Amino acid sequence: MINPRNPLWRYPSLGVLMVAFFAFLYVPIIVLIVLSFNQNQTATIWTTFSFDWYKNVLENPNILRAAQNSLIVALVATVVSTVFATMAAVGMAGKAFKAQNAFNGLVGLPLLVPEIVTAVASLLFFLAIGLELGLTTVIIAHVVFCIPFAYLPIRARLEGLDPKLLEAASDLYARPWQAFARVTLPLLLPGIVSGAMLAFITSMDDFVITFFVAGAGATTLPVYIFGMIRTGISPEVNAISTLLFAASLVIVMLSFFISQKK
């Protein structure tokens, strides 16, 4: 460990950089949140405090439909991708080391591929097999790109699992599925929950792929916000964005607390 009082580890100019970094990261978000409570029409000049824009948002049927779409897509994608990811992680656990590495590489690769490539490829694929663009295609695409996000924490948790525990369960007359239900699954749970939350956030947040594969009726929140911005920044956008930000914050904190347990 580096002693915090050790003068060898002082680099004075780094402090300035750090302040700049945090400023660029958080000041825009703070401004956004503050302005979402601004009564003024022009989104950038402060007058008085009000909940008007939130009221507008919650009364706008298009926004509500987009939010509903986003939630449906995110929930389905989270559940399905987490189940797949869990099965994949558990299924691969007993395989040879090389096979595991190859598999991990293949599952993780989409995280490194530029999203636009996946987006175009998905669109071409759906067109090629003749699937009509709509909520279904969005859900399929989201399930697929959420799997690596769900897989990573589950797999990390699985690697920390003592294989002797499964042997002990088997020694104590548990059949493979009983051992899975009584020992593996409970011990994997923190990993599964944080995987699911990552998948949920990723799905809620996705713009590029959704923009490509969503049909006319399948607009999600990020896509809708993008549409609003094109006609000028309205304070409504500030309000929705603030709501999204608050929701993400809650999920991230939940996931953090769950993964802290044990």
Added chain:
Amino acid sequence: MTALANAIVIDNIGMVFGAGLGAVRALDGVSLEIGSNEFFTLLGPSGCGKTTLLRLIAGFEQPSTGSISLYGQRLEGLMPFERPVNTVFQSYALFPHMSVAQNIAFGLEMQRKPRLEVQKIVADMLELVQLTGFEARKPAQLSGGQQQRVALARALANRPKVLLLDESLSALDAKLRKEMQLELKRLQLETGITFVFVTHDQEEALTMSDRIAVMKNGKLEQIGTPTEIYDFPRSRYVADFIGETNFLTGIAEANGLRLPDSQWLEVTHSRPPGSSVDVAVRPERAQIARDTNGLNAVVREVVYVGTDTVVYLEIAKEVFRVRMQNHGGAAKMVSVGDQIKLVIPPNAVRILEAES
């Protein structure tokens, strides 16, 4: 049903981990018969294959060659949960998310025992391992010795036909270990369970076992009762591993050996004259005297160890230990530097097999 006298028959088991240059031969041609209700101990240094043999019996690994039968039934292809065998793991392997009581109940629940019966057995087991009151604790909230006792209770709760114990008392303090040793012996007599016990503690092996198998590099070196192993070690390896031993090497002549310093050690043997012979003598079987016939030796050190005194002698350039009981007062006679006579009765000398 005398045909069932053998609980476990291990027939020419070989076990190789890995392949090619990295292959490790963990077991090599091991054949054993373990009697029903026997307390059988596998004894040997770290890495000699004790755990591997237990894992083969439990069914966690498949042998590379050979076969294992349990009460006449071949175990090939039977999964661990199909074998009437329970294991106390060297690393305990307690389920960390379950309480002590849930851990102990696990095997019973998997066998669908009625709830009331499970509760009763769990309570009995907790009492047996002296952990009553700890049922709600998680394994992480227990000391190493307590965890080991939970592991023991979890396996014993199932009343298996065969109980495999992998260094299962090693984490206990001396007093508790003695108590658990007695408990295990009592259980063995009461329940008819066959115990296969792994240890590298020779004293524990001698006190608890009906028979001991001493292992070396994946092979069996000697099998016998504690007395046989202690009094008649076959090789230098066994003699060295079990108890304290003195070794002497001499050239065979009729009715004795000529030691390197030309002194004469009387012993009956059947080795050809002129061959080099290793012998072992237990420290308590030799005596120190002054005015008798014996081997000339010099006292190098006198160590008082409570009930006994151990005298370190130098003879034929080797160290030779003599252990004397203190109540006779004999130990007071010697002090460092004394020239004394070392008396080794011919029947205390064990001829050891030539090392291969």
